[in-house]
Amino acid sequence: MxxxxxxxxxxxxxxxxxxxxxxxxxxxxxxxxxxxxxxxxxxxxxxxxxxxxxxxxxxxxxxxxxxxxxxxxxxxxxxxxxxxxxxxxxxxxxxxxxxxxxxxxxxxxxxxxxxICYEKMSFSNRTIMKMMSKVLDKKKDKDSTEEGFAQAIKSSYxxxxxxxxxxxxxxxxxxxxxxx
Ligand SMILES: Cc1cc2nc3c(=O)[nH]c(=O)nc-3n(C[C@H](O)[C@H](O)[C@H](O)COP(=O)(O)O)c2cc1C
Structure with a gap:
């Protein structure tokens, strides 16, 4: 079946x-x-x-x-x-x-x-991801998970x-x- x-x-x-x-x-x-x-x-x-x-x-x-x-x-x-x-x-x-x-x-x-595919993302989701990326970039004393995540969401992969x-x-x- x-x-x-x-x-x-x-x-x-x-x-x-x-x-x-x-x-x-x-x-x-x-x-x-x-x-x-x-x-x-x-x-x-x-x-x-x-x-x-x-x-x-x-x-x-x-x-x-x-x-x-x-x-x-x-x-x-x-x-x-x-x-x-x-x-x-x-x-x-x-x-x-x-x-x-x-x-x-x-x-x-x-x-x-x-x-992550920015090209196929909806406008609102792209905005959310870009905002998260900016906030994380600015954050000081990132732990290794945050650091990895910050790098990962910068562009599509x-x-x-x-x-x-x-x-x-x-x-x-x-x-x-x-x-x-
Ligand atoms: C707004 C947003 C939030 C996301 N949140 C998570 C998450 O919490 N954990 C994760 O591993 N991936 C997250 N992702 C990445 C998606 O889960 C990943 O691209 C997924 O493979 C999308 O599947 P789909 O294209 O079939 O919908 C997020 C992506 C977007 C755009």
Missing amino acids: KALIIYKSKTGFTKWYAEFIAKEVDGNLMDFKEVTAEIMSGYDVVVYGGGLYAGMINGYKKAKEMFEKSSANRFILFATGGTPNEATKEIEEVWKNNLSAEELQAIPHFYMQGG DITSSEYAKPLIKCLLEGIQHRH
């Missing part, structure tokens, strides 16, 4: 990973805008991906609610962000802030590093790699094999 891979993506990073996953597992790919609970019900597994915006996973709550209304069996979550995958402590915080203790146990969740999608793909395929 096919998996449904859903993305909500403002600047393309999450979409890129969703496309890769859908191709690797021969799943169907959809923009969250087009998805309904009825559509989800046509699948055994639903994968949802969203970008991190101020620490929150874009669209996760709505997608989870929709999944609960549907008759699909499994929900797998991924998030993309500007934070590199090595920043495991920061990523742990993201999961804790977005998922309940119960969800942390029940929902397989994966982080995939993306980047892309640190996506299919490597980071592999753990999710493995989880997805193992689940399918166990069922048959």
